[in-house]
Amino acid sequence: MLANDLLTRMEQGDRRALARLMTLVEARPPEIYAVMSRVARLARGTPRLGITGPPGAGKSTLIDGLIRLLRGRGKTIGAVVIDPSSPFSGGAVLGDRVRMQDHAVDPGVFIRSLGSRGSHGGISRATMEVALLLDAFGMDEILIETVGVGQTELDIMGIADTTVVVLVPEAGDTVQTLKAGLMEIGDIFVVNKADREGALRMAAELRAMVEQTPSPKSWSAPVLLASAREGQGLEELLEAIVGHRQYMSDRPEAEAFRRNFHRRQLIEIILAELGMRLDANPAAEAIYERVMAGAQDPYAAAAELLTDPARLAELLRLRR
Amino acid sequence: MLANDLLTRMEQGDRRALARLMTLVEARPPEIYAVMSRVARLARGTPRLGITGPPGAGKSTLIDGLIRLLRGRGKTIGAVVIDPSSPFSGGAVLGDRVRMQDHAVDPGVFIRSLGSRGSHGGISRATMEVALLLDAFGMDEILIETVGVGQTELDIMGIADTTVVVLVPEAGDTVQTLKAGLMEIGDIFVVNKADREGALRMAAELRAMVEQTPSPKSWSAPVLLASAREGQGLEELLEAIVGHRQYMSDRPEAEAFRRNFHRRQLIEIILAELGMRLDANPAAEAIYERVMAGAQDPYAAAAELLTDPARLAELLRLRR
Numbered sequence: 001m002l003a004n005d006l007l008t009r010m011e012q013g014d015r016r017a018l019a020r021l022m023t024l025v026e027a028r029p030p031e032i033y034a035v036m037s038r039v040a041r042l043a044r045g046t047p048r049l050g051i052t053g054p055p056g057a058g059k060s061t062l063i064d065g066l067i068r069l070l071r072g073r074g075k076t077i078g079a080v081v082i083d084p085s086s087p088f089s090g091g092a093v094l095g096d097r098v099r100m101q102d103h104a105v106d107p108g109v110f111i112r113s114l115g116s117r118g119s120h121g122g123i124s125r126a127t128m129e130v131a132l133l134l135d136a137f138g139m140d141e142i143l144i145e146t147v148g149v150g151q152t153e154l155d156i157m158g159i160a161d162t163t164v165v166v167l168v169p170e171a172g173d174t175v176q177t178l179k180a181g182l183m184e185i186g187d188i189f190v191v192n193k194a195d196r197e198g199a200l201r202m203a204a205e206l207r208a209m210v211e212q213t214p215s216p217k218s219w220s221a222p223v224l225l226a227s228a229r230e231g232q233g234l235e236e237l238l239e240a241i242v243g244h245r246q247y248m249s250d251r252p253e254a255e256a257f258r259r260n261f262h263r264r265q266l267i268e269i270i271l272a273e274l275g276m277r278l279d280a281n282p283a284a285e286a287i288y289e290r291v292m293a294g295a296q297d298p299y300a301a302a303a304e305l306l307t308d309p310a311r312l313a314e315l316l317r318l319r320r
Numbered sequence: 321m322l323a324n325d326l327l328t329r330m331e332q333g334d335r336r337a338l339a340r341l342m343t344l345v346e347a348r349p350p351e352i353y354a355v356m357s358r359v360a361r362l363a364r365g366t367p368r369l370g371i372t373g374p375p376g377a378g379k380s381t382l383i384d385g386l387i388r389l390l391r392g393r394g395k396t397i398g399a400v401v402i403d404p405s406s407p408f409s410g411g412a413v414l415g416d417r418v419r420m421q422d423h424a425v426d427p428g429v430f431i432r433s434l435g436s437r438g439s440h441g442g443i444s445r446a447t448m449e450v451a452l453l454l455d456a457f458g459m460d461e462i463l464i465e466t467v468g469v470g471q472t473e474l475d476i477m478g479i480a481d482t483t484v485v486v487l488v489p490e491a492g493d494t495v496q497t498l499k500a501g502l503m504e505i506g507d508i509f510v511v512n513k514a515d516r517e518g519a520l521r522m523a524a525e526l527r528a529m530v531e532q533t534p535s536p537k538s539w540s541a542p543v544l545l546a547s548a549r550e551g552q553g554l555e556e557l558l559e560a561i562v563g564h565r566q567y568m569s570d571r572p573e574a575e576a577f578r579r580n581f582h583r584r585q586l587i588e589i590i591l592a593e594l595g596m597r598l599d600a601n602p603a604a605e606a607i608y609e610r611v612m613a614g615a616q617d618p619y620a621a622a623a624e625l626l627t628d629p630a631r632l633a634e635l636l637r638l639r640r
Contacts, residue, residue: 033623040617054376259612266611266618267598273626275591291586292579297360298586303353306593309638318629318638 003035010137011042015110018137022112025129028276033269036129042136047245050160052146052185057166058192059145062228062237067103069234070141076108078134079143080127110134125268128159158261161254162244164188164237167206169198183213186221188240194225194233219247277317284315323355330457331362335430338457342432345449348596353589356449362456367565370480372466372505377486378512379465382548382557387423389554390461396428398454399463400447430454445588448479478581481574482564484508484557487526489518503533506541508560514545514553539567597637604635 003024009017021039025032051059060081067077103109112130127144134142144160165186189210191203206223222240226233248254278284287305290296296304305312313319323344329337341359345352371379380401387397423429432450447464454462464480485506509530511523526543542560546553568574598604607625610616616624625632633639 033619033626037617037619037623040619262611262614262618263608266608266621267595269618269622270598270625270632271591271595273622274594275587278587278590288583288586291582294582297357298582298589299353299357299360301586302589302593303357305590306353309633312590313629313633313636313638316633316636316638318633318636 003029003031007035007038010133013138015107018110018133019112022130022133025133026126028272036132039132039136043132044135044138046135046139046142047161048131048135048142048144048159049241050144050146050163051166052163053166053192054168057168058228059166062164062166062190062192062226062234063143063145064103065228065231065234066143066238067109068231069238071106071108075140076138077110077141077143078131078137078139079109079111079145080130080134081111081113081143081145110137110139124159125272128265131159158264161248161257162187162241164190164241166190166192167202168193169196169202183209183221187219187244188221188237189223190226190233190237191223192226192228194227195230199225218251218253219244274316278315281315281317287315323349323351327355327358330453333458335427338430338453339432342450342453345453346446348592356452359452359456363452364455364458366455366459366462367481368451368455368462368464368479369561370464370466370483371486372483373486373512374488377488378548379486382484382486382510382512382546382554383463383465384423385548385551385554386463386558387429388551389558391426391428395460396458397430397461397463398451398457398459399429399431399465400450400454401431401433401463401465430457430459444479445592448585451479478584481568481577482507482561484510484561486510486512487522488513489516489522503529503541507539507564508541508557509543510546510553510557511543512546512548514547515550519545538571538573539564594636598635601635601637 003021006017006021006024010021021035025036051063053059063079063081067079070077103111112134114126114130127146131142131144163185165188167189169191189206191199191206193199194203203223203225210221210223222243224233224236224240226237228234287301291298291301305315310319323341326337326341326344330341341355345356371383373379383399383401387399390397423431432454434446434450447466451462451464483505485508487509489511509526511519511526513519514523523543523545530541530543542563544553544556544560546557548554607621611618611621625635630639
């Protein structure tokens with residue numbers, strides 16, 4: 001089987017096999033579960049570092065800087081970043097992305113861009129699976145970039161063990177309005193482009209908010225200043241990340257977090273498969289046709305199927 | 321039944337009943353399908369206008385301006401906007417939101433904020449259902465705000481009949497990097513805050529890109545300049561919206577679009593229900609426990625369930 005061959009080569013450190021496995025997994029062939037199960041067993045539970053924040057906050061530059069710093073310490077790094085061709089992916093100036101591609105020739109770094117396409121939680125599932133492949137490949141550090149808007153930034157809470165929220169001084173009034181959700185996400189806050197006006201005030205505001213917000217994780221999120229383009233503040237950030245990991249390793253929440261992540265993962269894998277089956281089943285076309293023609297509304301059609309379990313099971317290929 | 325009573329009162333124009341129905345639907349009680357089916361039959365297929373764009377582009381101000389303009393023409397408006405308490409919801413300055421709340425005393429306007437919580441496509445499903453309720457309530461115009469990042473902006477393509485992409489001059493280099501996905505989304509582009517430097521250049525760039533991109537809808541998206549805070553350019557925007565609607569009403573794509581939307585809606589309703597069943601089924605806890613304890617990886621557990629259709633059907637409550 002092609003997949004088994006790729007897995008064996010990946011285990012031997014073959015980067016091309018790793019890249020091809022990522023593509024294979026995205027195509028979701030029937031053997032996906034066997035492949036990913038073997039990948040999950042190879043994985044060592046390497047901590048996943050999430051980097052999130054609004055577009056234009058300098059996430060790419062920060063990630064680039066972290067990769068350089070970690071490489072300097074002899075660590076290997078796998079990163080999942082946002083495909084710059086996806087709409088509003090964050091306003092990364094082309095240069096940052098190009099710079100990040102420099103790492104492509106470094107065998108200790110593997111970067112995978114993910115677009116925002118796909119349905120039924122496509123992007124978070126894909127991120128999860130690419131991160132697992134990077135873990136199985138044996139990377140020492142796994143970085144995951146997400147654009148912090150909509151659901152995505154909440155999803156990262158499930159995928160990343162430590163989440164760094166990157167903000168810029170200009171977003172000053174944003175912090176005022178959006179504090180509730182923001183505070184829940186971040187384990188560490190970075191005010192990037194700290195040479196700009198308002199950086200100190202913003203950091204002070206964030207610190208005050210961290211103190212006011214009772215963290216469910218009982219961790220008091222540090223607020224750091226950085227200037228990623230100049231490489232300033234990155235050492236301190238790395239220290240804070242290590243600090244958070246050490247803190248969490250002793251906490252019962254970390255265990256609960258990992259347990260819940262696995263539970264959610266299982267449910268999402270099953271729903272993704274059922275969604276594909278439903279979508280592709282020719283036996284369901286007559287129902288779709290009725291709904292598409294407007295002869296029946298989607299809720300009535302759903303109710304009809306949900307009250308006819310035998311028929312729905314058939315459409316989901318859960319009986320012969 | 322409470323829901324039927326609320327529906328009857330909503331049909332009579334009771335706004336509080338409408339608000340309570342929205343809350344009821346969000347709680348997803350078992351009668352949801354019957355309720356929403358009746359709502360779907362009441363709905364008149366009012367065109368849905370989507371407003372998307374990166375955080376800080378001025379979406380709230382633009383929506384506020386459009387509502388004023390439409391009210392001046394005697395139209396009633398329902399709007400689904402992003403909950404400002406959700407993280408990075410778009411940097412809406414508190415003032416814009418407060419101003420928008422002025423409409424709360426206007427019986428011809430109904431605004432519902434949606435947070436970004438919930439899983440399994442929660443936000444897009446919720447948006448879809450609130451829009452349908454506003455349609456059934458009899459609003460003349462339905463406005464939907466989304467933050468254009470990640471999946472959300474693609475989802476809007478399914479929910480909105482006309483999508484307006486709002487950008488600001490500062491995002492100049494964004495346009496350069498992100499053109500591919502951006503062009504697919506917008507039926508109309510608005511360069512907001514047009515008094516700022518670079519607005520004309522950005523509009524020119526966008527126009528060139530629209531011309532280069534062969535639209536699958538064979539519609540050439542207009543690029544407009546606006547200054548929503550000063551109320552400038554809104555009349556022109558409204559004209560362009562009406563123009564797009566008229567154009568689409570004759571096109572076979574519009575019909576294909578609506579058909580596909582209904583098909584996707586049906587599949588999502590069923591998957592949401594199956595996800596809830598799987599999550600809440602005590603009979604599945606033993607499997608979850610095994611996965612949570614790390615005794616089995618999620619993919620192996622998923623594979624086991626998927627190859628035991630009878631058991632999976634049982635967990636999905638598709639057999640007694």
